[in-house]
Amino acid sequence: MSISIIIEKCTGCTLCVKACPFDAIKIVNKKAVIDLHKCTLCGACRDACKFKAVLLEKTPAKCDLPNIKDYKGIWVFAEQKNGRVQSVAYELLGKAQELAKKLNTNVSPVRDNGAHKVADGCLRQPISNGVSAVLIGNKLEDQLDELIFCGADNIYLVEAPELANFQDEPYTNILVELVKKYKPEILLCGATNIGRSLISRVAINIKAGLTADCTGLDIDPDKKILMQTRPAFGGNIMATIISPNYRPQMATVRHKVFAPMAADKKRKGKVIKESFDPKLYFSRTKLLDIIEEIESTVNLSEADIIVSGGRGLGGPENFKLLEDLAHVLGAAVGSSRAAVDAGWIPYSHQVGQTGRTVGPKIYFACGISGQIQHLVGMQSSKIIVAINKDPEAPIFKVATYGIVGDLFQVVPALTQAFKIALRK
């Protein structure tokens, strides 16, 4: 693979310089010059060039590639904590079902109501072709039905007392062995702290392509490969990424990016129990304790509604106002960096570039000016409500509903109004 400028065609117009997301092109003596250290061969300059002066050769590299035709089906790693499958797994199962239909590999209809017809009307393929959940832990029987109701055609279940809690090494070993044995075409995982730690190790071990934090997943209709779209540079650009020559095609997805399918209690699925050599369950790191933060309002990732506060709150005691509103709405409490740096609220509440990225249904920004570092962490929220006394605050540029006013009056009024509306 290589990229070059056809000097005769280049007019030095700088279109490619402007198009390059990586600042890799400069004009030297009225001709474009590409800095190959910075270039990622993304092709943005080729697409921008009106003179066809960018030559991008994406010939397949001479690498030893795995036999990708053997890989079938879509897997979702169903992360569990305390024996409970995390909500992101259900969201991914819903998406996986949609992708499976596009891939046309989902040929194991789980019930025959004519909703989806099978090509040629026969079940030629092994059951591993559908959507599968991978569940690792201990005593997880009570989680199986819900996974099946929400889109799992199969569940690969690995249980042992020493697997009760996540640890990097045993979970990696098990997932690697399962992938080698059953060869899934696609492997999806929640972009949680655990998911990102685990899946990175798995991808290195089996030499697979892994794309982090995808906000869009689709199937290329011709090539039948996974198109993975994700933000980069703090959401300033989007990139679509493929792993055409390696399997499984692996991606992580944050909470709330996709919606789960409605649970269907008539769905049927198959549970495949696996166990491995106990040596694989050994962990060099030892998990000594798990400390749950007492506040119920802290899990920002899974929250449907987040009430966040910033510098405008004026002091730690005023977070109480937000907690009251959050309590009525069943919301989590977030904050801007300014409030965390001032010591008003713990770091685990911070939303933004150096904190958490969230995408709830509703995000209340109270007394938050809307610096870009904060916006990149919350601008994918479905509805943004901004409350700020400065009408020029940048937060209003992204807010679905803006309220210019004093949060010390507005927030209690909202709490009261929702209390009445929700009859609490």
Add this chain to the structure above:
Amino acid sequence: MNIIVCIKQVPETTEVRINPETNTLMREGVKSIINPFDMYAIEEAVRLKERFGGKVTVVTMGPPQADSALREAISMGADEGYLVCDRAFAGSDTWATSYTLAGAIKKLGTFDLIICGKQASDGDTAQVGPGISTHLNIPQVTYVKKVEEATDKSMRLERMLEEGYEIIETPLPALLTVVKEINEPRIPSLKGLMRAKSAKITMLTQKELELDPQQIGLCGSPTQVVKIFTPTPRVGGQVLKGEVADIAKQLVELIKDEVN
């Protein structure tokens, strides 16, 4: 304690804006900085060195100008800088990058600890740290927010999760990725700045590292970027007007279907 810190030079992301007329990235005057999360990694390494003695080595993979990132780390108290730089490494994704960095670390000899930032602010993948530990086959503890105890043989750490934290003990050598909460990076001293200016940065190329050519650069990268585009920017909506109680009622009407 022999500590290696892996850092990345990134554009100061927040200054990357979209030109609304041409819909392209405006980069004039965008500075290159050390990835903010790596600053915590450097600081933690220097603190551990101050407690236990030893050496802090910073490693980065990037273009020749990443030299300045290594010097900045030295100004904060790191001892040596290595720049992994070769055109053969260009186009590396996280797989090939972690393979290459792991290869460079093997060349540097024995170590007790590797520290990385939890992720880079330009790519946000959080994949290279775990990738390095996997290539080196050492234990990892990600999202570390506190070092509770450390000896030259093991460490007890607090690892951040979504709804709390875990206490994990790991033998050394190991790899940690750290979050912002772990410390507050120092401002370099004048002495540090002087030392950084004259410090020798060692360049490591493919010739020195002798890595498998099939595993580096584009050839070694399973992922390919096929399209880059600018997202439709979010635009402001409706500003609610009136008395506070009235505004509250309006908002309830507008969003109550989403609240249940």
